[in-house]
Amino acid sequence: MELDQIDFQILRLLNENSRIQWKDLGEKIHMTGQAVGNRIRKLEESGVIKAYSLIVDEMKLGLMFTAFVIIHMKTANHDLFIRFIKERNEVVEAHRISGKGCYHLKVIVKSQDQLNLFLNKLLEHGNYSLNLSIQEIKQQNPLTATIQ
Incomplete structure (x- = not known):
């Protein structure tokens, strides 16, 4: 179309x-x-519009920690890792990336304990580096940037 x-x-x-x-x-x-x-x-x-979505304010729901995790895989076979992240509710975004690391995850958890449990399981698949969000500055739907 x-x-x-x-x-x-x-x-x-x-x-x-x-x-x-x-x-x-x-x-x-x-x-x-x-x-x-x-x-x-x-x-x-025609599939141009695939779905309608909802943006939720995680802070108002009490979801306190947003973490960005870069994964450095231990193996060339990533199937188990991909299955793992697809099953985890705390992983809200996952991207295969170029540059430093193999994957970039956006993780939202309710507590430090929940984050630690997730990170411990993540170590089965590879090493990671972690950044915690301290303030969201901007959230934009990618369509807004491309449709003008």
């Missing part, structure tokens, strides 16, 4: 507020709600 400027406007507005009514979205881009709805359905059916 080839996207035009209107599709990009719709995606930008949905990214700002995915719960916006089609009628209200249409008013912002000078289209009817029905026409906007048709375009949104096409974007969903």
